[in-house]
Amino acid sequence: xxxxxxxxxxxxxxxxxPVPTLEPDEVLVQVQVVGLCQSDIKKIRxxxxxxxxxxxxxxAGTISAVGSQVTGWQVGQRVxxxxxxxxxxxxxxxxxxxxxxxxxxxxxxxxxxxxxxxxFAEYVKVPGHIVRNGGLIPIxxxxxxxxxxxxxxxxxxxxxxxxxxxxxxxxxxxTGAGPIGLMFIMLVKYFGAKAIATDxxxxxxxxxxxxxxEAAFDARDANLPAKIHDLTNGMGVDVTLLAVPSDKAFFQxxxxxxxxxxxxxxxxxxxxxxxxxxxxxxYRREIDLMGSYSSSYRIQSLAADIVFNRRIDVQALISDRYxxxxxxxxxxxxxxPTAETYKILIYP
Ligand SMILES: [Zn+2]
Ligand SMILES: [Zn+2]
Numbered sequence: 417x418x419x420x421x422x423x424x425x426x427x428x429x430x431x432x433x434p435v436p437t438l439e440p441d442e443v444l445v446q447v448q449v450v451g452l453c454q455s456d457i458k459k460i461r462x463x464x465x466x467x468x469x470x471x472x473x474x475x476a477g478t479i480s481a482v483g484s485q486v487t488g489w490q491v492g493q494r495v496x497x498x499x500x501x502x503x504x505x506x507x508x509x510x511x512x513x514x515x516x517x518x519x520x521x522x523x524x525x526x527x528x529x530x531x532x533x534x535x536f537a538e539y540v541k542v543p544g545h546i547v548r549n550g551g552l553i554p555i556x557x558x559x560x561x562x563x564x565x566x567x568x569x570x571x572x573x574x575x576x577x578x579x580x581x582x583x584x585x586x587x588x589x590x591t592g593a594g595p596i597g598l599m600f601i602m603l604v605k606y607f608g609a610k611a612i613a614t615d616x617x618x619x620x621x622x623x624x625x626x627x628x629x630e631a632a633f634d635a636r637d638a639n640l641p642a643k644i645h646d647l648t649n650g651m652g653v654d655v656t657l658l659a660v661p662s663d664k665a666f667f668q669x670x671x672x673x674x675x676x677x678x679x680x681x682x683x684x685x686x687x688x689x690x691x692x693x694x695x696x697x698x699y700r701r702e703i704d705l706m707g708s709y710s711s712s713y714r715i716q717s718l719a720a721d722i723v724f725n726r727r728i729d730v731q732a733l734i735s736d737r738y739x740x741x742x743x744x745x746x747x748x749x750x751x752x753p754t755a756e757t758y759k760i761l762i763y764p
Contacts, residue, residue, distance in 0.1 A: 418764070419527050419537035420743045422469045426461060430741050433528050433537070441544030443552065444481040445497055446560040450474055450535035452738075452746050452760040454596065456682065459532075459746060470527040472535025472762070473499040475582065476555065476682045480539065486547060496567040497542060497721070498551040499525045499533045502713050515710040519545070530707035536743060538764045550716065558726050562761055563723055566730040571711035571719035573599045573682075577607060578715060579708045580655045580680045589644065589653040589672050591645030592660035593620040595733050595759040596682065600657050602728035609654075612647060614640065614668070619755035627732055633666075641671040652677060661685040662682055666705060673703060681707040733759040740764040 423429045438444055451474030458464065459471050475497040489495075502509045503519035515519055523545050527537030534540040542552060555564040573596060582588055586609040590600045593615040605628040613624035614635040624632035631647055634677050635638055645652060652674035656667055661683040670681045697703055711719070720742040722728055735758040738746040746760050 417527075417538035418740060419470050420472075420740060421467075421529070421752075422460060422465070422532075423467050425463050427467075428460060428744050428747070429745075433575065435539050436541035438481055438541065439482045439544065440485040441482040441547060442483045442484055442671070443479055443542045443547050444625060445475070445495060445542060445552075446479040446480040447472075447475055447477040447535055447538060447540055447764040449476050449565045449567045450762045450764065452743075452750060452762055453569065453752075454491060455684070456536075457747055457750055458532075461751075466530070468529045469532040470529060470534045470537050472537070472540075473525070473533035474534040474565045474568045475499070475533075475540060475732055476561040476567075477534060477538075477540070477685045479552075488548070489552060494555040494561070496553040496555055496564040497525055497535075497540065498546065498553070498568065498711070498716065500710070501546045501549045501551040504549070504713070512712070512714060525542075536762065537605050540739070550713075553716070553720050554670060559724050560578065562624070562734060563726075563730055565761060566733070567720050567723050568711060569596070569599065570723050570728070570730070571755040572708075573603055573751060574715050574722065575710075575712040575717050576600070576657060576680055576682050576708035577603050578712070578755060579706060580678050581655065582609050582655055586610070586654040587612060587630075587648050589614070589669065590624075590629075591656065591658050591662070591665040591669065592683070593617075593624040593629075593632065594659065594753070597657075597659040598627050598731075598733055599728070600659060600682075601627050603722075604657075606722070606727055612644060612653065614665075617753075617755060623661050623758070627729070631711070635668070640668060644672040648674070654678070655680065657750055659683055661689070663689060663691050666691055670697060670703065675701045675703075678704045681705070684709075734761060736760045738762050
C-alpha cells in the first residue's frame with residue numbers, strides 16, 4: 417500500500433509499505449477520506465515526534481478485514497475511526513479528563529511504525545482496545561465519507577463549547593475564521609448562542625457571516641472592543657474561543673469578554689510564547705481562563721449525531737481535495753491559505 421511517511425521535520429515521503437497485519441482482535445480499514453488537521457501540520461513542521469511516523473486522524477473508510485475474534489463488525493461496513501479511546505477507569509477518566517488518560521494518548525490507530533493515527537495511508541489498523549470500546553462509528557447510508565471525516569474535529573470543537581458552558585442567549589467571540597473557527601460559529605449557533613467572529617482575511621470574514629455569525633470583523637480593527645460592547649449591551653461577550661495562536665487575540669479577548677466571562681484556549685501556541693497576565697484581571701473581573709485539547713469520549717455520540725443528522729453544514733467547510741501523493745502540497749496550502757482555503761481533505 418501507499419503511505420505518506422513523516423521522515424523528519426518537513427520531510428514527507430510517499431512510500432510503498434506492507435499493509436498492516438491484524439491481531440485477532442483488530443480491524444483493518446481502507447481509508448477513503450482523511451481530514452488534514454492543524455495538529456497534523458504542526459507534527460510535520462516542528463520537531464515534536466521522533467520519525468518515522470504516519471499521521472492523519474480524521475479518518476473515514478471501509479472495513480476491509482476483521483481479526484478472528486472480532487464480533488459485530490463486517491468487511492464492507494463504512495466507518496468513522498476514532499484514533500484515541502480512553503481507559504475509562506484511571507483517575508483522569510473518572511474525572512472526565514479523558515484526553516489526559518495514558519491509554520488515550522498511547523494507544524492509537526496505525527498504518528505502520530509508532531502508532532500516530534495512520535490516516536495518511538491506504539489502510540489503517542484499529543487496535544482491539546479501540547474496536548471494543550466504541551472507536552468505530554458506523555456511517556449512515558446517506559452520509560458521505562467526506563462528511564463522516566468531520567466526526568472527530570466536531571467532537572474536539574464540541575468539547576470546547578461544552579467546557580465553556582456556552583448556553584442559549586449567550587454571545588461568543590471566536591477569534592479566527594478558518595476551518596475550526598467556522599465550525600465553532602456553526603456549533604455556537606446550533607446551541608442557541610450568538611457568534612461574533614474575527615479574522616485577518618476579508619474572505620474569511622464574509623465566510624463567517626455566511627455560516628451564521630451575527631457579526632464579523634477584521635481582527636486589526638482598533639475599535640473592536642467598542643463594537644463588541646455595542647453588540648452586547650455594553651457587557652462584552654460571555655465567552656471567547658481562541659481559535660488562533662495569537663497573543664494579540666488573547667489581549668483582545670480580555671478587552672471583549674464580560675466580567676465573569678470565560679476565555680478558552682483552543683489553538684496550540686508556540687512553546688516559546690509567554691503571555692503576561694495581570695492576576696487582578698482574573699480576580700477583580702473574575703475572568704476564567706481555560707483550555708480544551710482533543711476530543712471527549714463523553715460526547716462522541718453527540719458529535720456523530722451533529723454530523724450524521726446534518727445539524728451543522730460540514731460540507732460548507734470543505735474547500736480543497738488532494739490525492740494522498742500530494743499531501744505536501746496540501747500542507748503548503750494550509751500553511752499559506754488562499755482567500756478561499758478552508759478545510760482540506762485527503763483522498764488515499
Ligand atoms: Zn484533528
Ligand atoms: Zn483513563
